[in-house]
Amino acid sequence: MSEKIRKSVSIPEEAPVEVIEDLALVKNAQAENLKADLDNLLDEIDSILETNAEDFVNSYVQKGGE
Amino acid sequence: MALPKVCGIETEYGVISRGFDSSPIVASSVLVNAYAGAFKQNIQWDFGDETPERDARGFALEDAFPPEVETHMANSVLTNGARYYVDHAHPEISTPECRTATEVVLYDRAGEEIIKESMKRANALLPDLHEIITYKNNSDGKGNSYGCHENYLVSRELPFGQLATFITTHFVTRQIYCGSGKVGSEFLTDKADTVTYQISQRADFFEEEIGLETTIRRPIVNTRDEPHCDPDKYRRLHVIVGDANMSEYATYLKVGTTSIVLAMIEDGAFPSHLIIDGPVNAMRTVSRDISMSKAIRLSHGELKTSLEIQFLILEAAEKYNAQYGLDCVNSDDFPLEGRNILLLWRETLTNLSNGGVGSFDTIDWLAKMRLINAYQEKNDLAPNDARLKALDLQYHDMRTGKNLSDRMNLRRLITQGDADIARTEPPQSTRAFFRGMCLQRWPEFVVSANWDCLIFDVGDGPLRRIPMMEPLRGTRALTEDLFKSCSTPMELVLALGLENSELTSFRISDVF
Numbered sequence: 001m002s003e004k005i006r007k008s009v010s011i012p013e014e015a016p017v018e019v020i021e022d023l024a025l026v027k028n029a030q031a032e033n034l035k036a037d038l039d040n041l042l043d044e045i046d047s048i049l050e051t052n053a054e055d056f057v058n059s060y061v062q063k064g065g066e
Numbered sequence: 067m068a069l070p071k072v073c074g075i076e077t078e079y080g081v082i083s084r085g086f087d088s089s090p091i092v093a094s095s096v097l098v099n100a101y102a103g104a105f106k107q108n109i110q111w112d113f114g115d116e117t118p119e120r121d122a123r124g125f126a127l128e129d130a131f132p133p134e135v136e137t138h139m140a141n142s143v144l145t146n147g148a149r150y151y152v153d154h155a156h157p158e159i160s161t162p163e164c165r166t167a168t169e170v171v172l173y174d175r176a177g178e179e180i181i182k183e184s185m186k187r188a189n190a191l192l193p194d195l196h197e198i199i200t201y202k203n204n205s206d207g208k209g210n211s212y213g214c215h216e217n218y219l220v221s222r223e224l225p226f227g228q229l230a231t232f233i234t235t236h237f238v239t240r241q242i243y244c245g246s247g248k249v250g251s252e253f254l255t256d257k258a259d260t261v262t263y264q265i266s267q268r269a270d271f272f273e274e275e276i277g278l279e280t281t282i283r284r285p286i287v288n289t290r291d292e293p294h295c296d297p298d299k300y301r302r303l304h305v306i307v308g309d310a311n312m313s314e315y316a317t318y319l320k321v322g323t324t325s326i327v328l329a330m331i332e333d334g335a336f337p338s339h340l341i342i343d344g345p346v347n348a349m350r351t352v353s354r355d356i357s358m359s360k361a362i363r364l365s366h367g368e369l370k371t372s373l374e375i376q377f378l379i380l381e382a383a384e385k386y387n388a389q390y391g392l393d394c395v396n397s398d399d400f401p402l403e404g405r406n407i408l409l410l411w412r413e414t415l416t417n418l419s420n421g422g423v424g425s426f427d428t429i430d431w432l433a434k435m436r437l438i439n440a441y442q443e444k445n446d447l448a449p450n451d452a453r454l455k456a457l458d459l460q461y462h463d464m465r466t467g468k469n470l471s472d473r474m475n476l477r478r479l480i481t482q483g484d485a486d487i488a489r490t491e492p493p494q495s496t497r498a499f500f501r502g503m504c505l506q507r508w509p510e511f512v513v514s515a516n517w518d519c520l521i522f523d524v525g526d527g528p529l530r531r532i533p534m535m536e537p538l539r540g541t542r543a544l545t546e547d548l549f550k551s552c553s554t555p556m557e558l559v560l561a562l563g564l565e566n567s568e569l570t571s572f573r574i575s576d577v578f
Contacts, residue, residue, distance in 0.1 A: 027424045034426055034475060038436060041473045042444055048468060053456035060459055062080050062206040063090055063155035066213040066280035066306065 068329035068394040069300070072163050072219035072496055072537045073321055075174050077310050078156040078212040079181055079464065080201035086192075090155035093198045097157045098150055100188040101180060102142040111141040111149060112514035112521060121278050122226045122291035122301065143515045145490050145505045147498030148173060150180060154281075156212050157181065157200065162498030163517075163537050165397040167322035167407060168479065169493045171314050175480045176488035178202065181464050183489075202310045203462035204267035207455055209252045211271045213280065214310035218303045218325060219295070219537060224332050229303070230276050230287040232336045236327045236379060237286055237307045238348045239372040241266045242358055243414050244320040246309040247431030249438060249458040250450070253350060261354055262449040263438065265431045267309040269353030275345055280306050286345055294517035296535045303328065307349075312462060312471035314479040315428035319414060322395065322407035326383050329394040335386040337378055341365040356435065358418060373419055380411050397495050398543075426474075433474040434461050500540030503549055504532075504558075511555040524556040530564060 050056035083093045141151040147162030159180060161173035181200055188198050205211045220229065245265035253261075253270040264270075277285035286307055293302045305324070311317045330336045342348050343363040351360055352372045361369035370378075386392075392404025417424035422432045438454050447453060461470045480488075492502025497518075504520055505512055513521045513529055522530045534540050552558040559565060 031423050031426070034436075037473075037475050038440055041437070041470075042440055045441065045470075048470070048473075049453065049460065050456055054452040057207065057452045057455045057459065060080075060082060060201075060206050061208060062210045062212060064210045064212060064281050066078065066154070066211075066215070 067390065068332040069219055069221050070165060070393075070397075070538060071325035071329060071395050072165060073167070073170055073325055074161040074163050074217050075170055075177075075317070075321070076158060076160040076213070076215040076217070077174065077177060077202065078153055078158045078214065080203055080206065080212065080462070081156055081198065082201075083196070083198050085196040088198075091152060094152040094155065094157040096188045096191075097181070097184040097198060097200070098142060098152055100191065101150065101184040102144075104183075104187050110514045111143055111151065112516040112519065116516075117292050118290055119278070120291040122289040123276075143501070143505065144180075145492070145502050145509075146173065146176060146488060147492035147502040147505075148177065148180075154212075157184070162492055162502065163496040164493050164498070165495035165538075166395065166400045166403045167318050167325060168400055168403060169495075170321045171317045172480050172484060172488050173493065174317055175314060175485045178464065179485050179489055182466065185464065200464040201459060201462045202312065202464060203246065203459065204310055205248065205252060205270075207248075207250060207252065207458075209254075211252075211268060211284075213268075213306055214308050215280075216305040216308055216321060216324065218305070218328050220301045220303050220328055221332055222297070222299055222301055224301075226289070226301070229328075229331055230289075231341055232331045232338075233303070233324075233327065234275065234286050234345045235340045235342050235375065236324065237305070238342055238345050238352055238362070239375045239379070240320065240323060241269065241349075241352050242372050242376065242418055243425075243429055244308060244311070244316060245269075245353065245429075245431040246311055246316075246462075247434035247458070249455050251354075263356065263435055264353045265356060266349075266353040268307060269349045272307065272346055272349050286349065295537050300537075309430070310462070311430050312469075313428055313430045313433065313476045315410070315477055316430050318479055319407070319410060319428075322403070323379075323383075323411055325395045326386075326392065326404065326407060327379060329392070330383060330386050333386070333390060335382060335390070337382045339364065339366060339368075340375060340378060342375075343367075356431075373415065376415055380408070380415060383411070384408055399495065427477045430461075430471070433471065433476060434458065437461070437470060437474060494542035495538075497534045497537050497540030499542045500534060500545050503545070504555075507549065508555045508558075522555045522559065524554075524559060526556065530555075530559045532559070532562065532564060 081090050081093050143149050149160040151158055159177035161170060164170045164173060185198060185200060246267045248264050248267045251261035251270055271284050272286050273283045274285040276287045276289060278289050288304045288306045290304045293300050308320055341364060343365045348362045358373045359371055361371055363369055387408060395404045414425050426432050426436060438457055441457060442454060460468060463469045492498045501515060511522050511524060513523045518534050520532045524530055548561060552561055
């Protein structure tokens with residue numbers, strides 16, 4: 001792995017969990033953002049989904065692996 | 067002290083062809099060959115050391131059905147040290163050996179990029195409206211499953227029975243953050259519609275506590291004893307219970323927590339009272355319990371939820387860290403890896419005990435469940451509507467623009483730039499560096515390669531075999547000068563003192 005990867009691939013130094021008094025507020029704000037994004041996705045999802053869901057699901061047959 | 071946790075992941079992708087009839091074996095071969103051919107990465111895999119029938123318990127069951135090694139299918143080894151091949155009827159990528167969970171995530175992600183590039187190249191060769199499509203999931207919803215296997219280096223000194231008993235507790239309960247989520251059930255005795263959504267893709271398929279199989283009667287602990295390294299010192303724990311994850315953080319937690327738990331078991335620090343009574347049923351109980359509130363019976367009769375058991379394992383891990391440190395999962399490049407895993411582990415369990423808020427963008431089964439619930443509600447669909455199953459499949463679709471996990475704002479650990487570099491560059495803290503560098507420098511001289519050896523045709527005399535029995539050697543630190551000083555493979559062979567290597571038996575530890 002190159003120097004470049006070593007420098008950029010790592011979780012930030014500061015702890016991801018800190019005791020923040022308004023943690024509930026922060027999380028609520030995150031949840032609101034995620035919800036807005038989900039609403040946007042739902043508005044356009046039918047153009048991403050396979051056109052005939054039933055045919056698609058039925059024809060998705062795999063051989064067992066491993 | 068626990069051994070450094072060399073680890074890696076093997077992912078089998080689901081594959082379909084559209085617009086034309088093709089066997090999945092052919093479709094998979096087309097993908098592998100399209101990639102290997104385009105990047106001249108068609109070095110052959112050497113099957114000499116493959117012994118999937120060997121049982122870690124030291125015996126073989128008469129009716130056991132070990133996996134067969136298939137030598138006739140497309141198979142190549144890449145310059146990043148990975149293996150890309152056709153396994154049964156699926157394209158499969160094994161990451162190179164890594165020293166940290168972060169690097170496993172990096173190379174698993176590089177694997178996704180390789181699959182996407184393969185699809186692009188293969189489909190460019192096919193006529194219009196003909197397409198090969200892959201899915202990074204583990205089941206077709208009809209009872210057929212394919213795996214995402216993890217591998218970890220553990221000490222041979224550790225009694226296998228002890229390892230199996232304790233790691234089973236982790237395997238059953240880690241599903242609550244490792245699961246990729248699944249619409250419906252494929253377990254035969256479930257009544258239709260009683261399971262509308264479950265945490266794990268794979269939990270339906272486990273029927274035994276321990277065993278050698280991977281394709282039938284699947285065991286929670288797989289006993290394949292095929293270390294691909296010095297068998298006197300090491301085992302490779304081959305883990306078959308995991309789901310393939312789209313979330314990089316889920317893969318990070320899966321590999322990170324399991325590495326730490328294995329180190330604890332090696333050092334006698336795993337809480338000995340945490341043994342699950344009836345783990346095969348408990349696998350399914352946990353997977354079907356999206357509220358994470360159902361009790362599991364421990365062998366001494368106590369009842370605990372999956373979340374409570376995970377908190378107890380985490381607390382023991384934090385104590386273990388305070389006492390011994392976590393150098394076994396840290397590396398020079400990632401000195402804070404162990405600490406970061408513990409912090410994310412605690413954050414995740416805390417979030418899960420509060421309904422998952424805060425982990426919707428890291429845990430696959432939560433992200434997928436939000437999508438499915440929202441779509442179902444918006445369109446007023448019955449729980450068994452085919453569109454919900456289609457959403458489930460497309461969460462794992464490897465086509466850019468069609469993959470729904472991409473649209474769920476999952477937190478990224480790996481940048482696109484790093485993933486692109488990792489497609490061709492090996493990790494540097496294991497023997498994968500040596501393998502990758504030899505393939506970069508002298509591809510035309512490498513006759514074949516596998517996990518623990520390389521075979522060179524130096525054009526003069528017999529083939530030269532370079533064994534690599536120590537996964538922690540052959541690193542950048544140990545071989546960089548060697549590569550600088552050698553301009554031909556023969557010079558390498560001579561520098562390693564291997565001029566008679568076809569005749570001798572020795573270990574790479576003797577030469578590096």
